[in-house]
Amino acid sequence: MKIHIQQGRLINPATQIDEVTDVFIDNQLIIATGDKPDGYIADKVIDASNQLVLPGLIDIQCRVREPGFTNKASIASETRAAALNGITSLCIPPDSKPITDNSAIVEQIHHSNQKAGNRCHIYTIGAITKKLNGEHLSNMGTLKRAGCVALSNALKPFTNNLVQRRAMEYAAGQNILVVIQPFDHALYANGCAHEGALATRLGLPTIPEAAETAALAKDIELVAQTGATTHFGQLSCARSVDMIRQAKKDGLPVTADVSMHQLFLIDRDIDYFDSNKLTIPPLRSEQDKTALRQGLSDGTIDCICSDHQPHDADAKLKPFPSAEPGISALDTLLPLLFKLVDEGIFDLSQAVNKLTHNPASIFALPSGQIAPGELADIIIVDNQGHYQCDSKNFLSAGKNTAFQGWDFSARVTSTMVAGNIIE
Amino acid sequence: MTSNNLQLTKDGKLKHFLSIEGLNKAILTDILDTAESFTSVTDRSIKKVPILRGKTVANLFFEASTRTRATFELAAQRLSADILSLDIKTSSAVKGESLLDTLHNLEAMQIDMFVIRHQDSGSAHFFAQHVKPGVSVLNAGDGQHSHPTQAMLDMFTIRRHKQTFENLSVAIVGDIKHSRVARSQIHALNVLNTGQVRVIAPRTLLPEYTETLGVQVYHDLDEGLKDVDVVIMLRLQKERMTGALLPSEQEYFRQFGLTPDRVKLAKPDAIIMHPGPANRGIEIESSVMDGNQSVILQQVTYGIAVRMAVMSMIASQPESR
Numbered sequence: 156m157k158i159h160i161q162q163g164r165l166i167n168p169a170t171q172i173d174e175v176t177d178v179f180i181d182n183q184l185i186i187a188t189g190d191k192p193d194g195y196i197a198d199k200v201i202d203a204s205n206q207l208v209l210p211g212l213i214d215i216q217c218r219v220r221e222p223g224f225t226n227k228a229s230i231a232s233e234t235r236a237a238a239l240n241g242i243t244s245l246c247i248p249p250d251s252k253p254i255t256d257n258s259a260i261v262e263q264i265h266h267s268n269q270k271a272g273n274r275c276h277i278y279t280i281g282a283i284t285k286k287l288n289g290e291h292l293s294n295m296g297t298l299k300r301a302g303c304v305a306l307s308n309a310l311k312p313f314t315n316n317l318v319q320r321r322a323m324e325y326a327a328g329q330n331i332l333v334v335i336q337p338f339d340h341a342l343y344a345n346g347c348a349h350e351g352a353l354a355t356r357l358g359l360p361t362i363p364e365a366a367e368t369a370a371l372a373k374d375i376e377l378v379a380q381t382g383a384t385t386h387f388g389q390l391s392c393a394r395s396v397d398m399i400r401q402a403k404k405d406g407l408p409v410t411a412d413v414s415m416h417q418l419f420l421i422d423r424d425i426d427y428f429d430s431n432k433l434t435i436p437p438l439r440s441e442q443d444k445t446a447l448r449q450g451l452s453d454g455t456i457d458c459i460c461s462d463h464q465p466h467d468a469d470a471k472l473k474p475f476p477s478a479e480p481g482i483s484a485l486d487t488l489l490p491l492l493f494k495l496v497d498e499g500i501f502d503l504s505q506a507v508n509k510l511t512h513n514p515a516s517i518f519a520l521p522s523g524q525i526a527p528g529e530l531a532d533i534i535i536v537d538n539q540g541h542y543q544c545d546s547k548n549f550l551s552a553g554k555n556t557a558f559q560g561w562d563f564s565a566r567v568t569s570t571m572v573a574g575n576i577i578e
Numbered sequence: 579m580t581s582n583n584l585q586l587t588k589d590g591k592l593k594h595f596l597s598i599e600g601l602n603k604a605i606l607t608d609i610l611d612t613a614e615s616f617t618s619v620t621d622r623s624i625k626k627v628p629i630l631r632g633k634t635v636a637n638l639f640f641e642a643s644t645r646t647r648a649t650f651e652l653a654a655q656r657l658s659a660d661i662l663s664l665d666i667k668t669s670s671a672v673k674g675e676s677l678l679d680t681l682h683n684l685e686a687m688q689i690d691m692f693v694i695r696h697q698d699s700g701s702a703h704f705f706a707q708h709v710k711p712g713v714s715v716l717n718a719g720d721g722q723h724s725h726p727t728q729a730m731l732d733m734f735t736i737r738r739h740k741q742t743f744e745n746l747s748v749a750i751v752g753d754i755k756h757s758r759v760a761r762s763q764i765h766a767l768n769v770l771n772t773g774q775v776r777v778i779a780p781r782t783l784l785p786e787y788t789e790t791l792g793v794q795v796y797h798d799l800d801e802g803l804k805d806v807d808v809v810i811m812l813r814l815q816k817e818r819m820t821g822a823l824l825p826s827e828q829e830y831f832r833q834f835g836l837t838p839d840r841v842k843l844a845k846p847d848a849i850i851m852h853p854g855p856a857n858r859g860i861e862i863e864s865s866v867m868d869g870n871q872s873v874i875l876q877q878v879t880y881g882i883a884v885r886m887a888v889m890s891m892i893a894s895q896p897e898s899r
Contacts, residue, residue: 350786351786351787352786352787352790354785354786355785355786355787355788355790355791356599356761356790356791357699357700357723358699358720358721358722358723358724358758358761359699359700359721359722359723360699360722361785361786363786427584427700427703428699428700428703428704469676472676472678472708473676473677473678473698473704474677474696474698474699474700474701474703474704474720474721475698475699475700475704476698476699476700476721477677477698
């Protein structure tokens with residue numbers, strides 16, 4: 156189908172374009188921006204005047220709960236929720252059930268996505284050790300050939316530093332991106348809240364900063380040792396931002412992301428045991444939040460992810476320490492991104508970059524740009540509205556938001572994935 | 579902190595009893611005064627008043643307890659309530675029933691008041707958020723968060739011996755980090771305008787930012803005990819030895835154990851308290867525990883009157899069914 160998007164404000168961070176113009180789509184691809192190509196007759200014209208035309212967002216950390224936890228959500232429910240909320244590509248971590256540690260699971264996931272209508276591109280992050288056991292290397296090359304865009308041990312520990320070193324070395328040799336969530340399991344010690352004044356008052360088992368920073372320091376040293384291109388996910392501490400900044404200065408092949416909720420919420424927001432604010436890593440201090448925002452605006456942190464974790468109601472209907480961690484975040488990712496712009500963290504183009512061109516470059520994904528010859532993953536956004544966040548209206552199967560009642564302005568009015576309008 | 583007002587009715591009466599935090603001096607004083615009036619009941623030969631006649635109280639203990647559970651039972655009985663005590667470790671929770679389902683099933687049995695002890699911090703709040711209107715929740719200890727009736731019986735004991743709090747110096751000694759009792763005591767002492775609250779412990783048994791609770795922190799027992807009016811010893815849980823929190827029991831006793839010599843550092847009329855169960859020879863020497871400055875057994879007795887006071891105040895508020 157030929158789609159002509161008319162007179163929207165096109166923002167394409169990769170080429171630093173920010174202008175009111177037209178976009179022309181033919182089938183799966185963008186064939187032109189600006190002037191209409193000779194002989195182009197549109198099947199459909201979308202009037203985008205007074206709206207923004209952006210590359211579809213790329214979420215590099217999103218749990219769709221399939222396979223294994225379809226009581227919470229499914230590929231069908233979450234790809235639809237993602238697309239209609241402006242997210243056209245999802246990277247899903249390997250800790251599904253069964254674990255994504257062989258090509259059959261990768262194929263199964265893509266098959267499920269196809270059955271659900273391919274509303275969103277799904278990219279798998281494979282397990283770097285078999286069954287995420289931290290002990291035996293997975294068939295990394297096979298996983299890469301099956302389509303995995305990176306490998307990770309998710310939140311599971313390596314048995315020891317030697318296994319981690321070998322895993323990173325092997326991945327580096329195969330030219331595979333390694334994704335690490337820095338996490339020292341012994342220091343984490345079944346904690347559920349940041350080690351700060353709030354946890355002291357509420358008597359909550361704590362997670363110290365060192366649970367992240369001690370692990371990150373070791374991980375960075377292993378990057379220096381092995382040369383493995385490594386992406387650090389869901390950082391939560393001010394000191395982590397400093398370490399990544401220094402590692403980049405030292406020329407190490409590292410990149411990093413932060414979960415959207417860490418840019419808005421801190422431990423105090425847990426108030427009296429609000430289990431919707433239970434996350435791993437935990438919500439940290441005001442100072443950490445400020446440093447994460449600073450890291451984002453100065454380029455130390457390359458991407459923002461949703462860290463979407465949809466839950467059924469029962470998962471959160473428990474006392475705080477027993478509730479399941481995570482926030483349903485697909486429905487709030489884009490409006491919160493615009494809130495960051497409103498709060499002056501960065502300009503619109505830089506903001507969009509953190510969720511489009513940057514993650515596409517790091518994970519080598521064929522998306523994230525609006526330019527001739529690129530895949531037509533495009534969203535149209537109205538950012539002049541005003542509405543209140545209400546989980547009752549969420550498209551995700553998970554209603555476990557931490558932003559109930561927040562005032563938002565941006566909403567997606569149209570999504571195209573590979574030239575198909577998603578409804 | 580609006581959500582903690584969960585324990586108060588719109589006109590500021592006690593509806594649930596979840597934590598000391600969020601309660602003002604007037605309410606705490608009211609509890610102490612009411613408890614005072616009940617001490618005469620417990621001293622009588624017929625130890626019953628009809629305040630809770632026709633009401634059913636359910637004791638839900640997901641964790642072991644001796645004196646808290648027994649004194650809650652006695653308190654309810656002396657107020658003429660029907661009482662149902664459930665040892666959850668041998669009931670449906672073990673079979674996988676969720677906490678919320680357990681609650682709803684008991685509610686279906688027309689329970690008016692739940693007394694709950696649970697290993698998760700925040701569990702009493704969780705219960706109070708989900709009970710039907712008119713049903714009350716009393717926290718008998720939630721994780722490391724709060725144990726408000728214990729704190730109030732401790733305040734009652736202090737007031738009986740020292741009359742006022744304003745000029746007192748109170749030292750709490752031992753495992754503050756894992757202690758819901760200490761957290762509640764600190765809140766209560768501060769609400770009652772206690773002159774000075776000290777905590778004395780090795781760093782591994784103190785939470786981060788302890789001073790934000792409104793206390794002075796000491797790591798040296800001799801220094802911390804100097805001229806205090808009240809010494810509250812906390813129980814040292816033996817499992818703390820395994821987590822590399824402490825080197826050994828002997829080392830702990832030498833550094834933080836209360837001996838007759840150390841008692842002499844406090845004021846001559848200082849009282850010695852302990853919420854129990856005590857480990858003789860680890861945090862406290864037997865001769866101190868049984869000595870004439872010890873009020874440890876009085877604490878247990880007063881526990882009944884204080885729990886009667888809290889139950890009767892909750893039963894008398896207008897939203898109670």
